[in-house]
Amino acid sequence: MSKDTTITKADAVPSPRDGASGETLLEVTGLTKHFPIHAGFPIKHKVGAVQAVDGIDLTIHTGESFGLVGESGCGKSTTGRLITRLLEPTGGKISYRGRDITRATRKEMMPVRSEIQMIFQDPYSSLNPRQTVGTIIGGPMEINNINPPGGREQRVRELLETVGLNPEHYNRFPHEFSGGQRQRIGVARALALEPKLIVADEPVSALDVSIQAQVVNLLQKVQAEMGIAFLFIAHDLAIVRHFTQRVAVMYLGKIVEVGDRDSIYNRPRHPYTHALLSAVPEVDIDGEDRERIRLAGDVPSPINPPSGCRFRTRCWKARDVCASEEPPLIQLGGNRDGHLTACHFPEEPTIAAREEDIILDPALAAIEGAAEKTL
């Protein structure tokens, strides 16, 4: 497949924090997850499916941090859970270091289990309230029969120190810690197995804004020092920009645009990426005016997604072909290598202000129009 080669070449792009060696660590092709919906009486039967993830391709390289962004409900968490094999894929293929793990059982997964770890969103539900910090962090080593030199307890203390906690908190219980500290415990648990890939599912979105940065910095430090690849799932584009080298934008179970960070943030092509970026509060203030796009309506239901391009119901450029033909994820002319976009009528590669703001929501348009008049 030519697509794969393009993605691999993307590493030629100098990455902001060089850590990626360019070797493919995880490769996902056509990954699909449909949650069946059962209903009916007296015998329940399948009446449809939530197409949470519908055929996505992505590649993560060794030591790289890869961002996955998109609106709520677009299937980001599902993708993360498929990769960590918490969910059984409906279709597609996941290969880790060339090894097919799509349908691996728990036993078959064992050798790579320790290498793919996860950091969870909710620091309150991700730690067992009845276990001490020592048990929580040491448990993974016990399960995988890892005996570090100096003993597990010693290793747990080191890990606590690594994540910025007092090693003497070893015998404490989770209820004695704050959200940020709990999340650090979660990070230590993920590190305990010395993984090569960490799936971080919105690791900071449940935290206080003032603490978010500290935890992101910790993750960044860990990523750089230990060379761990990250799949960083978030809806906060500012944090993703801060943390990742490559970014994929998801919409309704599909990847609509993927590329290196600078391409996505400065030269986006897909209308949805434009819309997302325009909704971010000014990240870099360089005096330049940015475009304004306000989308109308909600994300359509993943049970019955629109035909053709899934974004067409909210896209201001949609035409007939968008409804009949699904746009392939390809590299458009003028884009850097590895920057792929799925759109029939892509936007200009700029985020500068347009002559006229795109405000599709009639109510919003009215409000903003009135505001402008009074000015």
Added chain:
Amino acid sequence: MTSQTQAVVTDADDGSIDPAAQTQGLGKQAGDIVGFSPGQLMWRRFKRDRTGVLSAFVVIFFFAIAILAPVISKLYGKDPYTLYGQNNSDLLNEFGYPVAPNGGVSSSFWFGIEPGLGRDVFTQLLYGIRTSLFISVAVTLATVTTAILLGITSGYLGGRADYFIGRVSDLLLAFPSQLFFVAFMPIVVAIFVDPQDETPTYLRVTALIAVQWFLGWMGLSRILRGQVLSLREREFIEAAKVTGASSWRIVRRELLPNLVTPILVQATFMLPGFVTAEAGLSFLGVGIIEPTPDWGRMFAKGGDIAQNDITYMFFPGIAMVIFIVAFNLLGDSVRDAFDPKSGR
């Protein structure tokens, strides 16, 4: 204080730490800071609850006399089987009632003498409590074990297993339990013993345990299923899966510790219920029969003769009321200690 606090909270990161943890930090300067487990916190709360502690002592007292019944009766010098009133004609009058006032209470017969047969009431009550508590504890253990097995299986596996267990428990819940006990005790006994033969006591006891267990496990099983359903969605279960934990390990190490609270609370509420149920069955004549001493059967006899000798009813009755009230108060306190938010 400030320096102590800093010693504990080295992480300036954010937020405060539980005050309980700080006090603990004050106590243990050297070595590790030991936090309080949820269990230890529960114990501390429980100890502050006077009613709870008092009822716990009462309950422990009952269990102690039940366990020590043979020792006590040896020291006391009598047993519950000897027909003292018939061996010594001074004790009972021609109608079979105690000669001495108050049901024959005296320094040698502390709680009086049983009218008719003339047995010692004190040792009968001791052994009666022993029988009843043994049966109730056995029923509680059997029920709790079954409920844990079925409730966790149902909640954790879901699907067909859940459906099947759910329907069976619905069916059993629809049974009128008291009626079932009365109707089925003879049947269960008859399965093992020819109705013509004498039924051995151990068999009656087993049958009593079996019928109560059969209709006793559904409540706790449902509670546990619900708990497991909600725990199963918690991220720490997923975290355990990601590290490669087996289902068995997840049940044992992640789920069970979180189920201890409902199990303990429910068990303390269930046990007194089983005591009264057992007493009721013996009262109705389908439980433990003569000559084995039994708490419930003492009421049956006491009811027959209440008009002439109220004392015989008095001691078992008072003992039962104290026991049930204390156990229920203990149950409340245990629940409050585990879950301080639930209030009273």
